[in-house]
Amino acid sequence: MNKDLTTGNPSRILWRFxxxxxxxxxxxxxxNIADSFVAGKFIGEEALAAVGNSYEVTLIFIAFAFGCxxxxxxxxxxxxxxKRMKDLKTAVYxxxxxxxxxxxxxxxxGLVFCTGLLYLINTPANIIADSALYLxxxxxxxxxxxxxxxxxxxxSALGDSKTPFIFLTISSISNIVMDIVFVTALSSxxxxxxxxxxxxxxxxxxxxxxxxxxxxLKRLKTIETEGKIPCFSWNLxxxxxxxxxxxxxxxxxxxxxxxxxxxxxxxxxxxxxxxYSASVKLNNLVITxxxxxxxxxxxxxAQNVGARKYExxxxxxxxxxxxxxxxxxxxxxxxxxxxxxxxxxxLDEPTAMAMRSGVAFLRLLSPFxxxxxxxLISDGILRGEGRMVSFMVATFTxxxxxxxxxxxxxxxxxxxGIWLAWPIGWFAATLCSVxxxxxxxxxQRAQIDREGGQT
Numbered sequence: 001m002n003k004d005l006t007t008g009n010p011s012r013i014l015w016r017f018x019x020x021x022x023x024x025x026x027x028x029x030x031x032n033i034a035d036s037f038v039a040g041k042f043i044g045e046e047a048l049a050a051v052g053n054s055y056e057v058t059l060i061f062i063a064f065a066f067g068c069x070x071x072x073x074x075x076x077x078x079x080x081x082x083k084r085m086k087d088l089k090t091a092v093y094x095x096x097x098x099x100x101x102x103x104x105x106x107x108x109x110g111l112v113f114c115t116g117l118l119y120l121i122n123t124p125a126n127i128i129a130d131s132a133l134y135l136x137x138x139x140x141x142x143x144x145x146x147x148x149x150x151x152x153x154x155x156s157a158l159g160d161s162k163t164p165f166i167f168l169t170i171s172s173i174s175n176i177v178m179d180i181v182f183v184t185a186l187s188s189x190x191x192x193x194x195x196x197x198x199x200x201x202x203x204x205x206x207x208x209x210x211x212x213x214x215x216x217l218k219r220l221k222t223i224e225t226e227g228k229i230p231c232f233s234w235n236l237x238x239x240x241x242x243x244x245x246x247x248x249x250x251x252x253x254x255x256x257x258x259x260x261x262x263x264x265x266x267x268x269x270x271x272x273x274x275x276y277s278a279s280v281k282l283n284n285l286v287i288t289x290x291x292x293x294x295x296x297x298x299x300x301x302a303q304n305v306g307a308r309k310y311e312x313x314x315x316x317x318x319x320x321x322x323x324x325x326x327x328x329x330x331x332x333x334x335x336x337x338x339x340x341x342x343x344x345x346x347l348d349e350p351t352a353m354a355m356r357s358g359v360a361f362l363r364l365l366s367p368f369x370x371x372x373x374x375x376l377i378s379d380g381i382l383r384g385e386g387r388m389v390s391f392m393v394a395t396f397t398x399x400x401x402x403x404x405x406x407x408x409x410x411x412x413x414x415x416x417g418i419w420l421a422w423p424i425g426w427f428a429a430t431l432c433s434v435x436x437x438x439x440x441x442x443x444q445r446a447q448i449d450r451e452g453g454q455t
Contacts, residue, residue, distance in 0.1 A: 004080075005017065010316045011318075018320075018323060020164075021293065024168045027168045027169050027171075049124075052274070054131045057117050058135065059255035066149065067249075069150060071241065072244070074384060078302045078303070080159070085223050090229055091240065103143050110142070111140075137199060144205040145205060157299055161296065179197050246388035250391070261403060261418060262276075265418060268414070271357070275356070278345075281346065285331075290327070291379075293380070301380065304316070332367060332370070336366055343355055357415055364422070368423040371427060375398075375429055382436060399425070405425070
């Protein structure tokens with residue numbers, strides 16, 4: 001059901017809109033965690049390291065899918081808030097066409113340079129074959145990843161966060177079951193183990209993508225418009241690109257930065273790699289949850305900007321900040337108090353180094369989730385308003401500091417020095433993002449005052 005986010009109590013609306021998004025990210029992370037869980041539990045520590053190592057490369061492709069999602073979602077939200085339904089449909093069709101072209105190019109590049117990328121990040125010889133096998137199968141499923149992300153972005157732009165949640169719940173549970181079946185009952189077919197994990201994910205992504213596409217096109221038919229709807233618009237593509245390209249670059253450079261950091265981690269051996277692979281999954285559960293709430297705030301902001309209701313944007317910021325801080329309390333407590341138990345979710349019989357490095361990562365980073373939550377809420381506002389330069393400056397501040405400090409501090413403190421780079425980067429980026437957001441609010445207030453004076 002489509003939902004207008006420009007009316008009603010902002011706090012109540014955001015809670016109702018974002019709770020299904022939060023549920024979706026939990027299942028999305030279960031989707032991602034399933035591969036590592038099954039690899040670590042049913043195959044072995046080297047398989048877990050291979051999947052975790054490949055994961056850093058897959059994030060580059062996910063960055064492009066995320067850019068398509070955000071670009072389409074923000075523009076469609078603004079059209080929906082402004083009640084320009086004809087342009088809304090054209091924006092959707094334009095995104096679908098552009099996404100297909102982009103996805104095809106990325107698949108070609110990925111399949112050609114797959115092994116080269118793995119060597120570039122210093123992948124150890126004992127896991128290079130499994131990493132490459134997993135990555136190639138993942139790349140073949142990129143169309144499912146892209147079109148699923150675009151479909152969920154459209155649903156969110158229309159104020160519907162429940163439908164994607166239902167799709168993802170079913171798909172995630174199916175993925176976990178199929179992962180286990182493929183590496184146990186069908187071990188004679190998938191002899192390397194990680195190929196079973198990869199194909200299970202491929203199938204579940206495909207099914208969820210097809211269902212999402214069917215229902216999003218069906219939803220568009222319920223929106224009444226007059227006259228013929230153009231299937232493509234260069235002007236709308238430009239507007240989508242203004243949001244999508246910076247978002248993609250941001251995520252891509254973050255992914256490249258993570259690959260550089262992964263290469264530094266790889267130099268400390270498979271024990272530290274396995275510990276990082278497990279702990280970073282748990283860390284990503286929190287960060288992705290906060291990002292998802294920020295994305296929901298982007299849709300809320302875009303609809304209200306389209307409707308020129310700027311005061312509601314400030315109210316949404318305060319409500320979003322409360323939401324992420326409430327979310328951070330139990331997660332931070334869990335990572336501080338029971339990190340070893342959480343690590344055992346991925347590692348059945350971990351080496352001492354894997355457990356030590358993973359626990360240290362969780363305990364160091366978790367107290368800073370409240371701070372990074374404020375940054376990601378501010379990012380959501382900036383994206384929804386289309387202030388992409390400010391958004392990118394804050395993100396690159398975090399990225400550059402983390403990459404540079406990871407290298408420098410690792411020389412002094414070993415693998416623990418790499419972990420220290422995270423909170424330092426987060427702190428600097430939070431100052432930037434919150435500062436840009438406050439500046440935006442002042443400009444909105446001045447515009448409201450000008451418009452009031454003119455009337």
